[in-house]
Amino acid sequence: MKLNSSDQVRSDLDRLLPLFDAVYLRTFEAGEAPRLAEAICYSLRAGGKRVRPVLCMLAAECVGGSAEGALACGLALEYIHTYSLIHDDLPAMDDDDLRRGQPTSHKVFGEGQAILAGDGLLTEAFQVLATASSLAVERRVELVSLLAEAAGWRGMVGGQSLDLDGEILTRSGQSYGLDHLQLIHRLKTGALIRVSLEMGAVAAGADAAQRKTLREAGAAMGLAFQIQDDLLDETSTDEQMGKRVNKDQDRGKITYPKLLGVDGARRALAEATGQAVSLLSTLPHPESLIAWAHFMAERTS
Numbered sequence: 001m002k003l004n005s006s007d008q009v010r011s012d013l014d015r016l017l018p019l020f021d022a023v024y025l026r027t028f029e030a031g032e033a034p035r036l037a038e039a040i041c042y043s044l045r046a047g048g049k050r051v052r053p054v055l056c057m058l059a060a061e062c063v064g065g066s067a068e069g070a071l072a073c074g075l076a077l078e079y080i081h082t083y084s085l086i087h088d089d090l091p092a093m094d095d096d097d098l099r100r101g102q103p104t105s106h107k108v109f110g111e112g113q114a115i116l117a118g119d120g121l122l123t124e125a126f127q128v129l130a131t132a133s134s135l136a137v138e139r140r141v142e143l144v145s146l147l148a149e150a151a152g153w154r155g156m157v158g159g160q161s162l163d164l165d166g167e168i169l170t171r172s173g174q175s176y177g178l179d180h181l182q183l184i185h186r187l188k189t190g191a192l193i194r195v196s197l198e199m200g201a202v203a204a205g206a207d208a209a210q211r212k213t214l215r216e217a218g219a220a221m222g223l224a225f226q227i228q229d230d231l232l233d234e235t236s237t238d239e240q241m242g243k244r245v246n247k248d249q250d251r252g253k254i255t256y257p258k259l260l261g262v263d264g265a266r267r268a269l270a271e272a273t274g275q276a277v278s279l280l281s282t283l284p285h286p287e288s289l290i291a292w293a294h295f296m297a298e299r300t301s
């Protein structure tokens with residue numbers, strides 16, 4: 001029986017989250033810095049949709065691989081994502097008090113420990129890939145390199161830097177256009193989502209054409225995800241999102257709705273989602289990823 005999008009997403013979560021939940025804290029159980037381990041586990045446990053690990057495992061399945069084979073990649077992705085949120089919430093960055101419905105790491109553990117929790121997660125992501133015994137050594141090296149490129153200064157970190165600079169610009173009364181906003185989004189949020197699908201492809205041993213398709217579909221899904229994030233910042237509540245909303249508007253930040261209007265942003269979202277769906281449709285088992293493309297465009301938190 002064919003499931004509708006939200007039932008498909010629910011059924012994939014029911015199947016894949018237990019794999020993730022069984023192992024994601026394990027590496028932080030033994031160590032000599034208990035306060036740091038506590039801070040790391042606090043943020044990992046705080047919830048979150050686990051979008052990146054699930055997309056990675058589904059991408060592997062989409063080309064005939066197994067979710068288990070991509071699990072180490074999923075862990076690495078969630079560690080990087082969680083580190084980025086901890087650091088993004090710091091006073092030197094977005095200065096937020098609430099994340100995933102709970103006080104942010106620096107509010108609970110202090111700034112120093114929060115910085116270190118992010119650093120610990122960032123480095124552990126690469127350790128988990130380097131020691132993933134289910135993957136051939138050459139594949140591990142390739143995955144480490146892919147993730148470094150997407151998460152590092154050529155990707156997410158670079159996007160965050162452009163975003164910080166953009167805020168300084170807008171505070172001084174200047175502005176920038178859609179091309180620059182797209183660049184920021186492609187790097188800051190898009191790169192990690194794109195690489196989630198590509199890492200799933202590599203873990204599953206996909207051929208070059210399938211890998212390219214998943215990479216391009218991931219890029220479109222990453223853009224859609226960020227446009228929806230901009231829209232949610234404009235239209236949702238703090239309770240719904242588990243974090244402070246309307247902050248983009250309050251800071252005069254450039255966003256999709258600001259440049260295109262809410263309707264224009266919704267059209268751009270539909271276009272990016274449509275592009276992802278048509279790319280995914282060419283792959284062997286695309287149903288789940290297509291459902292996720294719709295879910296990410298329609299999400300309310």
Ligand code: GRG
Nearest residue numbers: 048049050051084087088100157160188189229
């Ligand atoms: C500090 C190096 C560094 C990077 C930060 C990604 C990022 C760069 C900052 C986060 C800012 C932000 C809220 C971006 C919008 C898109 C986004 C990443 C939202 C949060 O991701 P979800 O919705 O979060 O997947 P959960 O909590 O569900 O895991």
